[in-house]
Amino acid sequence: MSRHIGVLMTATDTPPFAAEFPDDGEAFRNLLSQERPHWRFTIVYVKDNEFPARASDFEGYLITGSPASVTDDRPWIRQLLGLIREIEAERIPQAGVCFGHQAIALALGGTVERSSRGWGFGVSQTRYMRMAPWMTPAKEVVHLYTAHRDQVTALPDGAELLGGSEHCPIGSYRMGDHVFTTEHHPEMTTVFMRRLTDELAGTLDPAIIAKARKEIEAPQDSRLMARWIVQFLEGVTAP
Numbered sequence: 001m002s003r004h005i006g007v008l009m010t011a012t013d014t015p016p017f018a019a020e021f022p023d024d025g026e027a028f029r030n031l032l033s034q035e036r037p038h039w040r041f042t043i044v045y046v047k048d049n050e051f052p053a054r055a056s057d058f059e060g061y062l063i064t065g066s067p068a069s070v071t072d073d074r075p076w077i078r079q080l081l082g083l084i085r086e087i088e089a090e091r092i093p094q095a096g097v098c099f100g101h102q103a104i105a106l107a108l109g110g111t112v113e114r115s116s117r118g119w120g121f122g123v124s125q126t127r128y129m130r131m132a133p134w135m136t137p138a139k140e141v142v143h144l145y146t147a148h149r150d151q152v153t154a155l156p157d158g159a160e161l162l163g164g165s166e167h168c169p170i171g172s173y174r175m176g177d178h179v180f181t182t183e184h185h186p187e188m189t190t191v192f193m194r195r196l197t198d199e200l201a202g203t204l205d206p207a208i209i210a211k212a213r214k215e216i217e218a219p220q221d222s223r224l225m226a227r228w229i230v231q232f233l234e235g236v237t238a239p
Contacts, residue, residue, distance in 0.1 A: 001234055002038055002039060002040070003036070003039045003040070003059050003060055003233060003234055004039070004040045004042065004058055004059050004060075005032070005039060005040065005041050005042070005058060005059065005060045005061065005062060005233060006042055006044050006052060006057065006058035006060070006061045006062075007025045007028050007029060007041055007042065007043045007044065007061075007062050007064065008044050008046045008061060008062065008063045008064065008080065008083075008100070009023065009024060009025035009043050009044060009045045009046060009047060009064055010024075010046055010047050010063060010064050010065070010066035010068065010080070010099050010100065010103075011023060011024040011025075011047065011064055011065060011066045011067070011099075012047050012066055012067060012068050013066075013067055015199055017195045017196075017198075017199060020195070021189075021191075021192050021195075024064040024065060024066075024187060025043035025044075025045070025064060026043065027187040027188075028041070028062055028064060028097075028187050029041040029043060031186060031187050031222065031226050032062070032226055032229065032230055034223070034226065035223075035226050035227055035230045036230045036234075039230075042058070046076055046079070046080050046083075047066065047068070047076055048076075049075065049076050049079070051079060051080075051083060052083070054086075055083065055086040055087045055089075055090050055092055056090060056092070058092070059092070059093075059233075060092060060093040060094065060095075060233040060234075061087055061092065061093070061094040061095070062094070062095045062096075062097070062100070062229065062233075063080075063084075063094065063095070063096045063097065063099070063100025063103055063104065064097060064098075064099065064100055064187075065097050065098030065099045065100065065147075065148075065185060065187075066098070066099035068099065069114075069149075069150055070099060070102045070103045070106050070112050070150065071106070071112060071113075071150070077103075080103060080107075081103060081106060081107040082107075084103060084104055084107035084108065085107050085108065088107075088108055088175075088178070088179070091176075091178045092178065093177070093178050093179075093180075093232060093233050093235070094178065094179055095179075095180050095181065095229050095232060095233065096179075096180075096181040096182075097181070097182055097183075097184075097185060097186070097187070098147075098148055098182075098183055098184065098185060100181065101152065101172075101173075101181035101182055101183050102150055102151070102152055102183075104179060104181055105152040105154075105155060105156055105159070105170075105173070105181075108156035108159075108175070108179075109156040109157055110152055110154050110155050110156040110159065111152070111153045111154035112150055112151065112152055112153065113150065113151065113153045114149055114150055114151075115148075115149055115150065115151045115167075115168075117151075117167050117168075118149070118205075118208075119147075119148070119149055119204055119205075119208055120146045120147070120148050120149075120151075120167050120168055120183075121146060121147050121148075121197075121200070121204060121208050121209075121212050122145075122146065122197075122208070122211055122212030122215040122216060123143055123144070123145060123146065123212075123215035123216060123218065123220070124142075124143070124144050124145075124146040124165060124167075124168065124171065124183070124184040125141055125142075125143055125165055126141070126142045126144070126163045126164060126165055126168075126171040126172060126182070126183075126184065127140060127141050127163055127164065127165060128140055128141070128142065128162055128163035128172065129161070129162070129163060130160065130161070130162050130163070131162075132162065132174050132177075132180065132232070133177075134180070134228055134231035134232040134235075135162075135228050135231075136228075136231065137224070139221065139224060142163070142184075142221045142224065142225065143218065143219070143220050143221050144182070144184035144185055144186055144188075144220055144221060144222065144225060145184065145185045145188040145193050145216065145220060146168075146183065146184045146185060147185065147188075147196065148168075148183060151168055151169075151170065151183070152170040152173075152183070153170070155170060155173055156175070158175055158176070159173045159174070159175045159179070160173060160174050160175070161173050162174055168183050170183070171183045171184065177232075177235065180228070180229070180232040182225060184225075186220075186221075186222040186223075186225035186226050186229070187222070188222075190216060190217065190220075193212075193216040194216065197209060197212050197213060197216065
């Protein structure tokens with residue numbers, strides 16, 4: 001079974017070190033292609049005002065993370081929120097990661113705010129209270145790299161909370177079989193996180209940086225989350 005997936009690239013990163021790595025769209029194409037090498041992944045640079053002509057141009061979508069805030073009043077963000085609503089209206093599967101997780105919630109009636117808990121940076125430990133049919137193999141606690149200040153604080157009507165943590169209570173949710181999200185980052189590598197930690201060392205609290213340096217060397221569940229995402233996008237259901 002083949003799929004043509006639109007990867008909506010929202011990352012606006014500009015630090016010089018970022019040029020040493022694939023951009024977020026390429027990182028997701030590389031990650032998901034390992035699970036589904038026969039699928040087509042087209043990167044659409046929505047952050048540069050590039051958009052599909054219509055929601056039905058793709059059989060599924062993934063919305064990347066970004067240092068931008070979904071609450072920023074930027075034309076491309078407003079247009080993206082409108083596209084998310086169109087995708088939802090046609091019940092085309094869409095997965096969201098970090099900024100994408102937040103953008104889907106905001107577009108469909110939820111709330112996104114700057115976290116009162118401060119930065120989430122380093123490694124997240126999301127405890128899943130519910131498992132959707134595509135989340136196989138199941139795992140109760142999932143470890144992924146994380147870097148965010150905004151959080152979803154209220155879900156849209158019809159959304160179901162899947163998992164969270166003390167720092168990020170709404171860490172993952174679903175809407176039926178057509179929306180699946182995570183606040184955290186399966187596409188980030190250990191090498192990238194080392195460089196990002198160095199980049200933010202002069203900006204974040206030293207205690208956050210010290211904690212992150214210890215955490216980021218541990219194994220991550222990136223491939224597991226990649227598997228969950230592709231199984232969601234292809235409509236895998238329970239046996």
